[in-house]
Amino acid sequence: MRIFNRIVVVLLLVGLAVLGVYTVVYSFEAFGHQLSDLSTTLQGFTSGFEGFVGDVENGNLPILTIALLVAIALLGLVLLIMELKPPRPRRVRMQRGTYIVPDVVRGEVESAAEETPNVLGSTTKVWAKRRPGALVNLQADVRRGEDANALKSELRERVQQHLAKTGVPLGRLKLKLVEADPRETKARVQ
Amino acid sequence: MADGILDLARAVSAAALATDGVYSLGIGRYAEAATYEGGEKVSGVVVKPDEVEVHIVASYPLAKPIPELAQLIRDRVAAEAGERRTSVVVEDIEVASEDL
Numbered sequence: 001m002r003i004f005n006r007i008v009v010v011l012l013l014v015g016l017a018v019l020g021v022y023t024v025v026y027s028f029e030a031f032g033h034q035l036s037d038l039s040t041t042l043q044g045f046t047s048g049f050e051g052f053v054g055d056v057e058n059g060n061l062p063i064l065t066i067a068l069l070v071a072i073a074l075l076g077l078v079l080l081i082m083e084l085k086p087p088r089p090r091r092v093r094m095q096r097g098t099y100i101v102p103d104v105v106r107g108e109v110e111s112a113a114e115e116t117p118n119v120l121g122s123t124t125k126v127w128a129k130r131r132p133g134a135l136v137n138l139q140a141d142v143r144r145g146e147d148a149n150a151l152k153s154e155l156r157e158r159v160q161q162h163l164a165k166t167g168v169p170l171g172r173l174k175l176k177l178v179e180a181d182p183r184e185t186k187a188r189v190q
Numbered sequence: 191m192a193d194g195i196l197d198l199a200r201a202v203s204a205a206a207l208a209t210d211g212v213y214s215l216g217i218g219r220y221a222e223a224a225t226y227e228g229g230e231k232v233s234g235v236v237v238k239p240d241e242v243e244v245h246i247v248a249s250y251p252l253a254k255p256i257p258e259l260a261q262l263i264r265d266r267v268a269a270e271a272g273e274r275r276t277s278v279v280v281e282d283i284e285v286a287s288e289d290l
Binding site for chain 2: 090091094095097098099100101103104107108165166167168
């Protein structure tokens with residue numbers, strides 16, 4: 001949401017800057033613009049808006065406009081819910097009063113993954129859940145032609161067992177196998 | 191039980207470090223984890239009005255699962271912390287020097 005908020009603020013400031021430029025141009029009657037012209041421009045805008053509101057009141061809106069308004073309302077609702085949701089915690093909660101930083105979980109997942117036969121390297125991303133547990137995305141590098149399904153299930157089992165032994169509750173484990181050139185991976189042989 | 195918060199932090203720090211499986215105290219990952227008073231500080235322990243936060247680096251290999259280690263620390267620290275609840279934050283896992 002930080003990025004969205006930033007975009008909104010940038011758009012708002014751009015709008016204010018444009019309005020400021022218009023005000024200066026019309027106030028000093030620069031480039032042949034007269035302040036009296038502004039009221040005509042504004043009248044055009046307000047009459048258009050009044051017409052739109054009138055159509056809304058009378059129920060004369062085209063179907064495309066209705067769809068657009070519904071989409072805007074839904075988008076607003078989704079953004080409101082996202083804004084109201086509490087932020088994701090920075091530390092992974094294990095149980096009441098015990099936390100672990102995601103980097104440690106990442107290290108444990110990678111060590112379990114890289115001990116698995118035929119895994120040449122791995123990249124892991126870990127996030128804390130709002131409830132106890134960690135969300136783990138694991139991408140493992142394997143040679144071309146490996147049995148992906150068997151490798152995936154073995155990898156999943158090893159990571160789950162290792163984290164259970166460590167005591168880190170696992171919320172979700174997403175696995176992705178990537179065929180990689182062994183010359184570019186952490187280990188060439190496993 | 192310790193009097194000032196710095197004494198409390200020192201006592202908690204000593205109790206945590208004496209726990210088997212604790213390699214050292216952490217310094218905080220996102221903000222410094224320390225207790226300050228009178229120009230002095232104790233790193234690795236944050237004393238709050240109703241909570242004591244102990245930041246640790248666990249020894250590798252882990253002798254026991256982290257929740258059990260955390261419970262051991264809580265038991266040791268309980269006498270010093272008094273009414274405050276104890277939270278344990280594992281910041282890292284280090285290979286103990288004798289295992290290198």
